Every structure is written in C-alpha cells, then in structure tokens.
Amino acid sequence: MGTINSAMSLIGGALDANQEALNVVANNVANANTPGYAEEKPDWRENTPITVGGVQNGDGVTETGTTSQRDRVLEERLDQQQQLASASSTRLTALNNIQALFTPDSGSSSATAGDIGSDITSFFDSFSSLEADPTDNALREQVLTSASTLAGDISSAANSLNTQSAALNQDAAGIATQVNSLTSAIAQLNLQIQSTSPHADAGALEDQRQQDMSQLSQLVGINQVTTENNGLSITTTSGQLLVSEGQSFQLTTGTVNGATDFFVGGTDITSELASGGGQLGGYLTARTQDIPNALNSLDQLAYNISTAVNAKNNAGVDLNGATGTATNPLYIFSEPTQVAGSAATMKVTMTDPSQIAAASAGNETGDNSNAVAMAALANQPIVNGQTPINSYSNFVSTLGSTVLEVQTENTAQNASVTQLQTQNNALSSVNLNDEAAAMSTLETSYQAASQVFTLLNTIMASALNLGEQTTVS
C-alpha cells in the first residue's frame, strides 16, 4: 500500500494547511476588500498633433477626468452567480431543516417523527402478534398503542412542516422590504450618475450602485440593462420592471390561499421569483416545492394507511361479535375524506381495543383471519403502488438526494463566485499586465483541473473495477 499512499501523500501538505469548506473560502475572499470599491484611473485625451516640416508630432495628452476600473460584463456575471449561490444556500438550509424531521433519533427513547419508518413496521407487526391470540386484550391494546404512535409521529411531522412553511413566508416577506429599500436607493443613484455623465466619471456613485446591486443580487434574481448616460434598469429574471432609471417599482406582499405572495403593480410574480434566484428564490422554492412535496408524501402515506386499515377493520368482526355499519363504523383511525391534509389530522379514534376486528365476517370472535389480512397490508401496494414502508423509504431517499444535489450545486456556485471575485479584484486594482496574468492563471487552472478530473475519473473507474474483480475471485 506504500507506493499508492506515497503518491497520495504528495498532496498532504496543502490538505494540512487548509481544508476548509469551499463556501467559507468564498466568504473570506468576498470580505478581503472594501465592498464595491473599484480603483479609479485617469482618462487621457490625445492632444491635436502639430505638423512641422510635413511631419506630425504628437503634443502629449490632457487628463479629462477619471474612470473607475470596473467591468460591467464581469460584474453582471458575478451578480448572476451570487444570485444562484444565494438561492441554493437558502434552499439548502430549509431542506436540512426538513430532512432533520425524518432523521431517526437513535439516542432518544421517545417516539419522534424521524421514527416513522419503524412506526410503520411496529404497527403492522402488532397485527401479526394479535394473530397468535386474537382475544388477548394486551395484544389488542398494543395495536392501538402502535397506531397512536404512528399517527402521532406522522401528524407531528406534518405540523412541523407547516410551521416551517409559515416561517419561510415570514422570512420571504422580510426580503421584500430589503429589496424595496435597495431599488429605491439604486433609482436615486441612477439620477445622480446620469446627471454627472458623460462629462465626468461618477466613480464613487457607481461604486455605491454596484454595491447595492450586489446586495440586491443576493436577495432576488434580477437582470440589468444599461441605459443612456450610464443609467441602469433592473428587472426580475422574468422581466418585471423593478427600477427604470430614476424610478423604482415596489415589491408588495399579499396573502393568497394562506401563503404570502409577491406583487409588482398588481401582478402576482411569486412563481417567477421562486425560479429567479437570490434568497427570495431559495425561500420560495422551499416553500412552494420542497415542503409541499414532503407534505404530499406524508399525506399519501397517512391517507392510504388510514383508509386501507379502516376498510379492513370495518369489514371484520370485533371481540363483541359486531361488524361496522354506516352509522357506527369500526374505524381505528379518523377516516380522511381527501388526501390533502390527511397527515396533519391523522389520529386514532378507536378507544376500545375490543373493537379491533380480528375475525373475518361470518367467523367466530376467536378467528384471526382478519388480523392476518390487516398484517398483510404491510406487504401490499396500498400507497400509490408501493408498500407503506417502501413508499416512506423512497420519500426519505428522494429527499436525501435533493439535499445532496442542492449541496453540490451550492458548493460549485460558491466556488464560481470565489473565482469571479478573484478576477474582479484583479481587474479593479491592477494594470493590464497583471490582468493578463490573472487571465492566464484562470486558463492554466482550468487546464490543470481538467487533466486532474480526467485522471481521477480513470483512477476511480479502474479502482471500482479492480475492487469488483477482487470480490468475485
């Protein structure tokens, strides 16, 4: 193993020196310089040449003012990447909170939402236990206890998701206030900049405007259009006007179907903002996509378990020899009328364990065939074509994949922001030679990284093949 490790140990030094998360690096680089500052350089105008003896001689240059060394193209790219990084970062936080609800707490003895998987197993197992002695009251009590634990954990998870959704609504509404403050400031700066240009450079004002733009990019997805005399118009990524030179258009909020929606001039732009980027995009994606997806999975689970178990129990014979009727159904769970909201309201309504219908219709009370049928529901595709436990496992697994995907996206976006900030700093504060050097570093880094990627890919593919061969032999 020594030879391979010695190859790997070549990189050990840098790993020891710095192994911080990429987003921490991004933040450090971001804070390394004064925000928004771009170095000013003098502008020079060539004087009219003097002709002496038929030969033109230059007559030097005259300083005409100063221009900030900023580049719109690069700044726009940086703003755009910041919007994406900010959106994925906000969404990731929300997703981690959602995932925490479904992570089993191994150290706790009390039931939690994270134990829903084992709750499902325990509930159906309690019917298997009842099969052995269908008249045993303790075993009947156990069925109701495990049903209560399952219903309690599912409704607790659904209620926590609703609470998270309400918190996201509040956070998102707070963003609107910040957006309005920034767009108003940018509109004012536009007026001042336009009254200055083209006769002079409005360096300090442009720095301030760029700083505001950068902040705005972290809050909401935007596009910017440069207008006459160095003015700037800003739209949402879907084209809704937020700033038109000296005028700003306020983002307002209103409640639609219990959720906070966002409007500009009476137009509801919530869905556009959700896909647009920035913190607001992240909040809205979590609120309109991630939480509803999780709630829908829980609702499906609660609805299908409740209705399937209720239907079986209602069709059987309880310990008193009774069967369910329209007016007095033998339901274990509250019977849901629709899928939506089933999880939050899931609960056990049966209080008398003797009402558990272990016997099938037409049989004596000592019969266990209906208990067998109810235990068998665990292995039947009663939740959208899947068994209850598989449905829940798939939901948790899909959620985990989404978290991983957004995490990957966020790390790459932060890395991209770091690179662009490095390039922007080079452009803002150095001469053309240094700028060329910065460009060369970017190109060399890309080429070397491509080579590393190709090699790592080959190594990993070979390693996996070698590993499999070893296993087979």
Added chain:
Amino acid sequence: MREVHAREGISGLRAMVLEASRALALLDAPRLQELALSCEALNRQLGQADAGLRRDLAGQAREAVDDMEVFRRVLEATRANLNVMRRLRAMRWGELEYKVPGAGAMAAAEQAENGDGNN
C-alpha cells in the same frame, strides 16, 4: 509528508478530489498541476496494486463519488467563467486597438490628404 489516510476519516482518494475542488475554486494553478502529477503517478501504480489495496481503493472510490460530482460542477462553472473572461478580454483588446496611440494623428493625416489641411 504525512499520509492523507490519517486525516479525520477522509480517505486518500476523497481527499484528493476535495483538494482539487478547493484548489480550482481558489485558482491555485501550481497546486492543480501538482495534483495532476500525483494522479498520473497513482494511475501508473494502480496496475500493480495487490488484492488488499484493490479492495481499499474500490471503497475509497465509492466514498469519493459525491465529491467527484462537486468537482465536475466546479469545473463546469470554471469553464463558463473562463468563457466570460475570454469574451471580456476580446472586448478590451478591441477597445485598445480602437484607441491605439497615434490613431488621432493618423486621422489628422487623412484629413490633410483630403484637402482639409494647410495645402
């Protein structure tokens, strides 16, 4: 130099991938070139690995799959950034050519030839 295996439960291969993403985010070209050399060496030695090491590397490769995806995304973002910078550079060089020193003098000479001069 220390063995990468010893670091907080992160396998050597995974550490390499993490280091590559970090170095690329920071545009640390010398580090990336060094990593490329390490990878070449590792790739050469892989063919002679014994059974125990093969199993170990297969496990390390599985552990590193997610981080490899992060590296791929960072590489993609870098390519996009590089394209932006190349376009930017082309624009800036275009401006420089337009404002090449002496351009004003050349224009004046042209004016003179067209009969607007002293002759």
